[in-house]
Amino acid sequence: MKIKNMKDLDKVKEIGMKSLFPKGPQIRISMSTCGLALGADDLFQKITREKDKKGIKISLHQTGCSGFCNLEPMAIVKLPGKPALLYTQVTVENVEQIIRDIKKKKIPQKGLFCMIGSDSAAAKPDPVLNAVPDYRDASPFKGQHRMLLGNCGIIDPLSVSEYVAMAGYSGLFKALYQMRPEEVIKEVVESGLRGRGGAWFPTGFKWDMASKSSGDEKFVICNADEGDPGAYKDRTIMEGNPFKLFEGIVLAGYAIGSHHGIIYLREEYHHTFGFLSNAIEIAKRFGLLGKNILGSGFNFALNIVRGGGSYVCGEETALMDSLEGEVGDPRLRPPFPIEKGLWARPTIVNNVETLSNVPLIIQNGGKWYKNIGTEKAKGTKILSVIGNVKHPGLYEIPLGTNLKQVIFEMAGGPVNGKSIKAVQVGSPFGTFIPADKLNVSLDPESLREIGSMIGSGVIVALDQDACIVDILHHLLTFFVEESCGKCVPCREGVSRMEELMIEIYNGRAGMNELDIINELGETARDFSLCALGGGAPAPILNGIKDFKKDFEAHIKTGKCLRFS
Amino acid sequence: MEKERIEKIVNKHRNEKSAILAILHEVQAEDNQLNAESLKYIALLLGVPYANVFGLATFYSAFNTEKRGKTLVRACDGISCHINGAEEVIKVLKSKLNIELGETTWDESFGLEKVRCLGLCSISPNVSFNDKTYSNLNKEKILEILQKVTGDSK
Amino acid sequence: MIQMTLNDKEIEASENSTILEVARKNGIDIPTLCYHEALEPFGVCRLCIVEVGGALRKGIRISCIQNVVDGLIVDTESERVKRNRRFLFELLLARSPDSKELIDLAAKHGVFESRFYEADSDDNCVRCGLCVRVCRDKIGAYALCFAHRGYDRMVTTDFELLSEYCIGCGTCAQICPTGAIKMKDEEGERIIYTKSVVIGKFELETCGKCGMPYASRKYLDFVKRNSDDAMAVSVERNLCPTCARRTGAINLVGQMTL
Numbered sequence: 007m008k009i010k011n012m013k014d015l016d017k018v019k020e021i022g023m024k025s026l027f028p029k030g031p032q033i034r035i036s037m038s039t040c041g042l043a044l045g046a047d048d049l050f051q052k053i054t055r056e057k058d059k060k061g062i063k064i065s066l067h068q069t070g071c072s073g074f075c076n077l078e079p080m081a082i083v084k085l086p087g088k089p090a091l092l093y094t095q096v097t098v099e100n101v102e103q104i105i106r107d108i109k110k111k112k113i114p115q116k117g118l119f120c121m122i123g124s125d126s127a128a129a130k131p132d133p134v135l136n137a138v139p140d141y142r143d144a145s146p147f148k149g150q151h152r153m154l155l156g157n158c159g160i161i162d163p164l165s166v167s168e169y170v171a172m173a174g175y176s177g178l179f180k181a182l183y184q185m186r187p188e189e190v191i192k193e194v195v196e197s198g199l200r201g202r203g204g205a206w207f208p209t210g211f212k213w214d215m216a217s218k219s220s221g222d223e224k225f226v227i228c229n230a231d232e233g234d235p236g237a238y239k240d241r242t243i244m245e246g247n248p249f250k251l252f253e254g255i256v257l258a259g260y261a262i263g264s265h266h267g268i269i270y271l272r273e274e275y276h277h278t279f280g281f282l283s284n285a286i287e288i289a290k291r292f293g294l295l296g297k298n299i300l301g302s303g304f305n306f307a308l309n310i311v312r313g314g315g316s317y318v319c320g321e322e323t324a325l326m327d328s329l330e331g332e333v334g335d336p337r338l339r340p341p342f343p344i345e346k347g348l349w350a351r352p353t354i355v356n357n358v359e360t361l362s363n364v365p366l367i368i369q370n371g372g373k374w375y376k377n378i379g380t381e382k383a384k385g386t387k388i389l390s391v392i393g394n395v396k397h398p399g400l401y402e403i404p405l406g407t408n409l410k411q412v413i414f415e416m417a418g419g420p421v422n423g424k425s426i427k428a429v430q431v432g433s434p435f436g437t438f439i440p441a442d443k444l445n446v447s448l449d450p451e452s453l454r455e456i457g458s459m460i461g462s463g464v465i466v467a468l469d470q471d472a473c474i475v476d477i478l479h480h481l482l483t484f485f486v487e488e489s490c491g492k493c494v495p496c497r498e499g500v501s502r503m504e505e506l507m508i509e510i511y512n513g514r515a516g517m518n519e520l521d522i523i524n525e526l527g528e529t530a531r532d533f534s535l536c537a538l539g540g541g542a543p544a545p546i547l548n549g550i551k552d553f554k555k556d557f558e559a560h561i562k563t564g565k566c567l568r569f570s
Numbered sequence: 571m572e573k574e575r576i577e578k579i580v581n582k583h584r585n586e587k588s589a590i591l592a593i594l595h596e597v598q599a600e601d602n603q604l605n606a607e608s609l610k611y612i613a614l615l616l617g618v619p620y621a622n623v624f625g626l627a628t629f630y631s632a633f634n635t636e637k638r639g640k641t642l643v644r645a646c647d648g649i650s651c652h653i654n655g656a657e658e659v660i661k662v663l664k665s666k667l668n669i670e671l672g673e674t675t676w677d678e679s680f681g682l683e684k685v686r687c688l689g690l691c692s693i694s695p696n697v698s699f700n701d702k703t704y705s706n707l708n709k710e711k712i713l714e715i716l717q718k719v720t721g722d723s724k
Numbered sequence: 725m726i727q728m729t730l731n732d733k734e735i736e737a738s739e740n741s742t743i744l745e746v747a748r749k750n751g752i753d754i755p756t757l758c759y760h761e762a763l764e765p766f767g768v769c770r771l772c773i774v775e776v777g778g779a780l781r782k783g784i785r786i787s788c789i790q791n792v793v794d795g796l797i798v799d800t801e802s803e804r805v806k807r808n809r810r811f812l813f814e815l816l817l818a819r820s821p822d823s824k825e826l827i828d829l830a831a832k833h834g835v836f837e838s839r840f841y842e843a844d845s846d847d848n849c850v851r852c853g854l855c856v857r858v859c860r861d862k863i864g865a866y867a868l869c870f871a872h873r874g875y876d877r878m879v880t881t882d883f884e885l886l887s888e889y890c891i892g893c894g895t896c897a898q899i900c901p902t903g904a905i906k907m908k909d910e911e912g913e914r915i916i917y918t919k920s921v922v923i924g925k926f927e928l929e930t931c932g933k934c935g936m937p938y939a940s941r942k943y944l945d946f947v948k949r950n951s952d953d954a955m956a957v958s959v960e961r962n963l964c965p966t967c968a969r970r971t972g973a974i975n976l977v978g979q980m981t982l
């Protein structure tokens with residue numbers, strides 16, 4: 007059915023409510039890339055078989071990833087009159103018991119992690135639940151502000167009605183029926199939203215300029231290349247709540263006067279590609295993409311293009327070259343994409359997370375959004391905390407949250423009684439912050455002050471056993487492999503830095519070579535054509551400065567601290 | 571690959587913007603390679619110069635101009651996988667398959683590649699065998715998986 | 725016209741020109757590898773860096789891209805420029821230690837050695853892209869491309885074989901700043917090649933007057949297709965550049981290339 011007016015939207019919403027709060031028992035299995043890697047497929051089949059065997063009616067749904075892949079496979083069990091319950095690391099062996107319990111209207115105990123929405127009207131207290139925390143109080147969800155990830159892992163990501171039941175498409179409806187494009191831009195400007203792809207450019211400002219550029223055609227590109235190793239927030243949004251992203255993309259199109267959007271998707275995300283293609287077809291069927299969106303007369307086509315496996319293609323101008331069927335080399339600027347972008351038409355490029363914020367801003371107003379975050383950086387940021395912490399995963403926090411709190415409280419700190427040695431915020435280009443300087447606010451300005459950056463939000467925690475020389479060598483190899491090779495400072499300079507780092511790693515070089523790495527780094531930083539070569543030296547130069555001991559060990563003994 | 575097959579794929583995407591990437595992906599997936607004949611024919615059908623498609627096929631890591639193994643093993647060496655022991659896992663893969671990264675086994679049953687993040691960083695290290703991904707790996711686990719997979723493919 | 729300062733000298737310059745153009749007009753030598761006045765700027769060798777101030781935010785700019793503005797102050801030889809330029813030269817020399825052209829250019833700017841020499845490198849190509857761009861943008865033949873990426877990026881033909889598109893004009897060899905592409909006319913045959921690939925191989929047509937072999941058939945066809953009637957007529961007469969000049973006919977080969 008196509009949604010053509012408010013009445014249709016309400017009808018869809020009602021269907022969604024029924025499916026989220028069913029009369030009978032319900033199980034939801036998280037079936038994203040991560041769930042599938044850990045056996046969600048088998049689990050789903052086993053439950054299907056088991057419930058049929060036992061002859062009970064249980065509605066079975068899929069959900070996306072909640073950001074904590076190490077807790078997968080997750081399942082949500084909803085019994086009549088009880089709050090929804092989240093189970094983690096559910097295995098095929100647990101299934102029979104779960105089904106038996108459900109048949110007896112009993113709450114399954116094994117793997118029970120937390121309640122979701124314990125205060126919702128449908129909930130009746132149950133003594134078994136006394137010791138079970140609510141989602142908001144259960145680590146690792148505790149302390150988060152999950153306005154983007156909130157629905158991920160809970161709603162069925164391919165169900166338009168469930169998304170609508172969670173207030174989805176109310177923003178777009180409002181924009182298309184009650185707001186002029188300029189007013190949409192005004193809200194986004196007011197909100198203070200800045201790009202989450204790494205550069206933190208003010209989104210409203212970009213849109214405003216693009217809306218004023220003239221062209222027979224304009225493009226909205228959603229940057230889903232998610233190239234920073236360690237990042238999977240965009241995947242999680244796309245697989246957990248794709249319609250929110252689509253809503254944001256259509257809003258961007260409406261705002262700047264574009265009727266064509268492209269999602270440029272990371273090549274490695276095979277499952278996501280099929281999944282998103284499917285989601286687009288569904289959105290079209292509901293009249294949420296394509297012609298006459300929500301009955302408003304506004305048209306917007308969206309398609310997905312898969313990248314070819316190249317990090318630099320996440321850089322917006324290289325991305326456009328790639329879309330044009332060329333090798334993905336960054337372009338010279340000016341001209342800027344907002345004037346002459348894809349096929350020389352005005353184009354905006356925005357990250358998945360950036361665009362997913364927009365429906366919330368339109369729905370609740372820029373003023374509301376502005377209340378979250380710091381003076382200069384508004385809203386939340388999804389951090390991908392990885393490395394040597396107890397609970398690696400995605401943490402959506404208000405900008406301005408303290409880094410120490412994220413590492414030690416939210417992510418549980420180091421494992422096995424070890425201590426944290428350094429944390430790299432904004433990997434791969436961010437610097438390694440030594441353990442005694444972690445008391446810093448997570449926002450672009452505060453991090454810049456200490457010579458670091460927030461980037462796309464990848465946070466790498468290293469414990470006492472890690473060796474900075476090893477990590478820097480790893481990073482340099484990455485930069486060299488992913489350089490496009492267009493400009494000399496990056497192609498030749500960063501390659502030489504890597505070469506020298508290998509010599510140092512193996513104890514075949516000394517302080518003299520370190521000095522040369524420093525100088526090469528400055529040349530690459532200052533004269534590279536794009537931010538890959540320009541950004542690569544920062545962690546290297548700072549690492550050399552702040553972690554002398556690690557280097558001394560390699561230079562003197564040729565041995566890595568990791569193995570001693 | 572047969573010309574008719576290529577024609578079908580090209581025609582399916584012809585009117586799309588960015589058709590060429592989609593076409594290269596599809597031909598690569600079906601034929602496990604983008605050899606000179608296929609690339610030339612694609613270029614001819616799309617009316618783009620040979621040099622252009624050759625540049626693309628060699629620039630992007632997803633494309634190969636030589637035949638690639640039937641089962642493509644992609645070992646992640648992103649930062650999270652690296653910290654959690656990808657080195658060891660890759661070492662096992664190399665020695666058991668008896669090939670280096672970027673190579674294909676002599677019988678074309680396996681190809682081994684390094685990737686820079688599969689988006690499963692909190693359950694690292696990860697390795698994917700075609701579309702099946704294995705997570706939380708270590709030396710023992712990858713040996714076990716290899717045994718199963720190589721057993722299956724024989 | 726605008727007023728600006730170039731290496732401490734007050735000068736006038738026309739707007740819409742780049743710093744590089746203005747400097748060259750005023751007799752100041754800025755080294756370049758990827759720049760050619762007949763092509764769009766590419767901005768990849770970074771040798772043309774200069775330090776600016778005044779009307780533009782103080783810092784380093786790429787002079788082949790940056791346009792001049794009124795009140796601009798430019799220093800083409802500041803300490804910072806020289807230090808970084810030296811690094812870039814060293815990096816290039818390391819990989820192309822045999823290129824006489826590159827050695828000369830570096831020497832002219834005070835760089836005689838590199839700290840990074842790579843063992844056995846005989847690759848004269850500096851990836852400036854002039855050949856690829858001239859072949860594509862000016863000749864329209866598209867015989868050359870960059871293949872692979874990063875450090876392995878190289879200039880080659882489609883499929884690294886004799887190009888089906890090359891017309892044998894030799895413009896790439898002529899424009900290459902480091903002698904990495906060579907052209908040889910021998911015994912009535914022309915070959916154009918790099919160290920790793922033969923780009924084109926052609927039988928040469930002989931001059932209608934002096935009998936010298938001078939151009940490939942494909943190239944003459946190309947000239948005929950792309951020129952006005954008067955020129956096309958001269959092609960029919962089959963004159964080599966020397967005889968064409970002598971007889972007062974239009975110098976086709978000279979005209980059509982750069």
Ligand SMILES: Cc1cc2nc3c(=O)[nH]c(=O)nc-3n(C[C@H](O)[C@H](O)[C@H](O)COP(=O)(O)O)c2cc1C
Pocket residue numbers: 200201202203204205206207209229230231232233234317318319320321322323355356357358360361536537538
């Ligand atoms: C080497 C490099 C890689 C990048 N990769 C990505 C990426 O994977 N995803 C992304 O959104 N932005 C990436 N960017 C940033 C984009 O160029 C661009 O700033 C961003 O997509 C703009 O969107 P935003 O304003 O919403 O952040 C990358 C930049 C560079 C220099």
Ligand code: SF4
Pocket residue numbers: 318335336488489490491492493494496497534535536537538539540
């Ligand atoms: S900095 Fe590196 S990636 Fe960027 S254009 Fe230069 S060579 Fe390419």
Ligand code: SF4
Pocket residue numbers: 848849850851852853854855856879896899900901902903904905
């Ligand atoms: S062959 Fe010559 S012209 Fe072509 S890129 Fe290399 S150095 Fe430049």
Ligand code: FES
Pocket residue numbers: 235236237646647648649650651652686687688689690691694695696
């Ligand atoms: S770093 Fe290996 S999956 Fe992300």
Ligand code: FES
Pocket residue numbers: 755756757758759766767768769770771772773786787788789
């Ligand atoms: S001449 Fe300016 S960058 Fe090469």
